[in-house]
Amino acid sequence: MTLRFLVVATLSLATAPAALHADDTDLVARGAYLARIMDCAGCHMPRAPDGMPLVEKGLAGGTVGFELPGLGTFWPPNLTPDKTGLGDWSEAEIATAITTGVLPDGRVLAPVMPWASYAALNADDLAALVAWLRAQPPVANPVPEPVAAGAPAPAPFYRVTMPAP
Ligand code: HEC
Known part of the structure; x- marks a missing residue:
């Protein structure tokens, strides 16, 4: 499914944005590759009731949240450039959230969002990832x-339970 998602994303890039320069196209293609191997879709893509990812929705937000004991329950937000997603965010705000977990309002993202790992992104890859996010419908x-x-x-959420003794 993730592969199909990449193919769809790549095809739409190949056909759609005439406004993009060749350099931008390379940047966005690199971002698509990174988004795939960093598995953003694994959490941020909506799913049907049978658990299958709804590829046509892109990274419009996870259907199932994560309960972190003692911390709360967190749903993977909509990352598309819609108002219900990252539409009002600057590129710098998106980059900061991905690599430091700090949101524009100062809240720190729950560690289920792997920002501590993404902190190791180099500047070029981070720019490519953000450019790809921006290029999504x-x-x-x-x-x-x-x-x-x-x-x-x-909404539904994942919970860790202990086996009965
Ligand atoms: C293991 C699940 C998981 C993966 C993989 C993941 N995320 Fe997240 N992400 C989350 C969750 C859950 C939140 C919300 C956490 C919170 O509210 O504290 C989040 C929050 C975010 C936010 C903040 C958005 C907002 O509106 O607050 C951004 C930006 C983000 N993720 C980008 C990404 C990108 C880009 C990738 C892939 C490179 C990615 N995430 C991969 C689970 C994940």
Whole structure:
């Protein structure tokens, strides 16, 4: 599925944006490659009830959140350039969130978002990844805000349970 996603993304790049310069196209293609191997879609792509990723929705936000005991439950946000996604973010804000976990309002992302690993990205790869995110079609898909530990969850989430003794 992720492969199909890449093929779709690459095809749409090949046919669509006449406005992009050759250099930009290279940058965006590098970003597509990085997004694939860094598995952004594994968390940020919506899924059907049977668990299959909805490739046509791109990175419009994960359907299933992650409960982190004691910390809260977190749904992977919409990363497309829509208002319900990263539409109002600057490129610098996106780059900072990916590599430091710090959001524009100062909150630090829960560690289920692997920003501590992505902190090792070099500047060129980070620019390519952000350029690819910016080049995606906007998809309107509001994703629930995080909820505090123990608060009712508005959407499905993954929970770790211990086996019975
Ligand atoms: C293992 C799951 C997982 C993977 C893989 C992942 N993310 Fe995330 N990401 C999350 C979760 C969950 C959040 C929300 C965490 C929170 O609210 O504290 C998040 C938040 C973000 C945010 C902040 C968005 C906002 O509106 O607050 C950005 C930007 C982001 N991720 C980009 C990426 C990119 C780019 C990739 C791939 C390179 C990626 N993520 C891979 C789970 C993941």
